Amino acid sequence: MATATAAQRRKQAKEAYDAFLAECPTRQLLETLSDKWMGLVLASLGHGPMRHSELARKIAGVSQKMLTQTLRTLERDGLVARTVTPTVPVRVDYELTPLGRDLAPVMVAIKTWAEAHMDEVRAARTAYDEGQPA
Amino acid sequence: MATATAAQRRKQAKEAYDAFLAECPTRQLLETLSDKWMGLVLASLGHGPMRHSELARKIAGVSQKMLTQTLRTLERDGLVARTVTPTVPVRVDYELTPLGRDLAPVMVAIKTWAEAHMDEVRAARTAYDEGQPA
DNA sequence: CTGCATCCTGACCGATACTG
């Protein structure tokens, strides 16, 4: 039943998080971090504060909706700080928090890896597709 | 009819968008690596070869379909090697290739980060939600 | 045991229009 299992799960979660468990909050956080635009947004902000429109320009292909949604999630998770300057045209700046600055390099590492090994992956795909006729 | 025109416009836009992405292959690879189960599969295989059913058991919550789909993608990208042993009950083992072994630590790093900073993120979420009453 | 095909629901995402 749920009672015994729930108590056990709670106790375990308090002592050590394990993303392999479906109910563990870490799983949810991992999925959030794996979101399509998270890496690019974090990598962009890693160079310094940026405005909403600057991010939209830098990250080609992202819609205004997705960008706002991603930034909201990052803000809620304490990875990004949102600063509103109430001038006449409202100005909003996004900046990494200390927590975000700690995560950013890890996300950048994946991006860097992808760039470094693109050729090998491409070659593997070509070989695979040739061996698997449609 | 209006539907045909709308569909055509949509199709044209989609093709143009895909053509644009073709110039930036890194983006596509990054999205692939950011897929929901990629991190957990790579992290699991980082400890050694595993069978299909073993992976399904270890990664709680993944469906058979998604697991196979993820493994096929990894195999196509040359990150995972698939070995079929034609015994009577067919045995299939998945193992990281050298390329996969190079990537795995980076993916594990994100998982590790998530597990390490879960408490801080939780606190940030609570604070955010309390400050933003619906 | 492993993998593939089919069906079907609902979540995601882009486009658009409107507020401040």
Place this chain on the structure above:
DNA sequence: CAGTATCGGTCAGGATGCAG
């Protein structure tokens, strides 16, 4: 410039059944 709300299409992905 920044953000929200709504609508509609697309497709991811879960469940099931069958094949090797």
